[in-house]
Ligand SMILES: *[C@@H]1O[C@H](CO)[C@@H](O)[C@H](O)[C@H]1NC(C)=O
């Protein structure tokens with residue numbers, strides 16, 4: 001019997017949440033990250049040993065023809081991305097990601113609504129992927145707006161899979177991978193227009209789905225919160241609720257990837273003496289609401305901020321003066337990875353590669369690389385029975 005520290009506690013929280021340990025998926029494990037063109041982290045500086053799959057973000061189809069066209073400057077950037085990665089690790093998988101949070105969702109909804117434009121889009125994505133030597137394609141349509149658009153997504157995925165299979169047969173090459181970045185929950189339950197993803201079609205036609213288990217709280221609401229909290233006793237806006245909603249709707253766990261943000265969300269506190277989780281705020285904090293993980297570390301160091309862990313949500317936060325930042329760090333990522341593994345998920349991905357503390361040994365991504373599928377997590381999950389006495393005190397009983 002032992003009192004537990006934070007890391008041990010969060011594993012217990014996993015067990016406490018009623019999740020039983022499952023053997024890990026047998027499919028190829030995903031330790032992924034999205035990368036976009038940024039001066040601080042050229043592709044040559046990516047520590048490829050930490051990742052199995054890297055996504056080039058983002059490209060868009062032409063908004064009139066719906067054909068994926070790559071400009072010369074993007075072509076140079078893509079070639080540099082693929083060549084740099086392959087020169088370090090010829091086995092690393094690369095995917096071309098189409099869309100993104102800032103893209104115009106009307107382009108996707110219009111394209112997907114018509115069988116001729118779906119075909120133009122699909123054929124052009126396969127051609128571009130093959131021309132550049134990508135291993136796969138990733139759709140980041142944020143988001144289908146209503147049930148009709150979800151139905152169109154279903155059709156798009158079916159036709160995309162058929163075209164990919166046909167391409168593999170005619171080219172004699174392995175089929176391109178097909179994935180998508182999706183909302184944190186299977187249903188848009190926070191929206192007035194309720195709609196759910198076409199899970200059956202996704203299981204059948206996609207290699208996996210990247211669940212964006214983040215952006216759950218931010219300065220758009222005037223209370224501090226965990227941007228990607230695992231749990232929340234008072235709300236369903238959590239990573240665990242979202243992932244369980246996907247699995248509950250039939251998504252195969254081995255096709256589900258948990259997204260982990262390598263950035264924090266920031267607030268300006270209303271009252272510097274009230275600085276806990278849920279404290280009142282008056283708007284965005286440093287970085288206009290967002291700081292990348294390495295910037296959070298810099299901020300904490302430079303301002304001498306207080307760093308705290310919130311056991312209820314399994315998240316980190318720091319505060320200094322009126323500034324408040326909620327984020328994930330190596331400790332909370334340890335918990336998330338244990339949780340992903342306990343559910344039998346395929347793995348995890350980061351948004352985004354270049355936000356990690358790459359100048360100090362990539363501490364977050366390295367944590368994932370070391371821990372996912374590590375026997376010590378499996379042993380821990382299967383060897384303990386735990387008793388939660390009260391919030392911050394846990395008793396561990398060996399089986
Ligand atoms: C297509 O994109 C261009 C350039 O961004 C924009 O000016 C135009 O209005 C868009 N057209 C449609 C149909 O969305």
Ligand SMILES: *[C@@H]1O[C@H](CO)[C@@H](O)[C@H](O)[C@H]1NC(C)=O
Nearest residue numbers: 069070071072073074075076
């Ligand atoms: C793009 O590259 C092609 C082939 O190298 C060249 O023919 C074309 O002129 C270039 N286009 C632009 C806009 O620079």
Ligand SMILES: *[C@@H]1O[C@H](CO)[C@@H](O)[C@H](O)[C@H]1NC(C)=O
Nearest residue numbers: 064065113114115116117118
């Ligand atoms: C579908 O797209 C094609 C090609 O752009 C166009 O000719 C046709 O009119 C569209 N059909 C409908 C019903 O919008």
Ligand SMILES: *[C@@H]1O[C@H](CO)[C@@H](O)[C@H](O)[C@H]1NC(C)=O
Nearest residue numbers: 145188189190191192193194
């Ligand atoms: C839902 O509808 C209500 C009433 O029309 C409105 O006040 C609210 O802002 C809407 N919420 C969202 C998320 O659109």
Ligand SMILES: *[C@@H]1O[C@H](CO)[C@@H](O)[C@H](O)[C@H]1NC(C)=O
Nearest residue numbers: 189233234235236237241245
């Ligand atoms: C969370 O969702 C479940 C159904 O999935 C519902 O029964 C419960 O009331 C919800 N809880 C909150 C706090 O919204």
Ligand SMILES: *[C@@H]1O[C@H](CO)[C@@H](O)[C@H](O)[C@H]1NC(C)=O
Nearest residue numbers: 219220221222223281282283
């Ligand atoms: C947040 O607080 C600011 C300042 O008090 C106010 O202007 C804004 O409307 C509030 N936002 C929300 C979403 O309540």
Ligand SMILES: *[C@@H]1O[C@H](CO)[C@@H](O)[C@H](O)[C@H]1NC(C)=O
Nearest residue numbers: 218219220284287288289290
């Ligand atoms: C700050 O963020 C808000 C909301 O995301 C955005 O509207 C605004 O343009 C941003 N301001 C700056 C200076 O980037």
Ligand SMILES: *[C@@H]1O[C@H](CO)[C@@H](O)[C@H](O)[C@H]1NC(C)=O
Nearest residue numbers: 297298299300301302303304
């Ligand atoms: C941490 O802050 C101190 C000053 O408070 C500074 O001298 C030092 O360089 C900082 N270290 C890092 C890694 O940013």
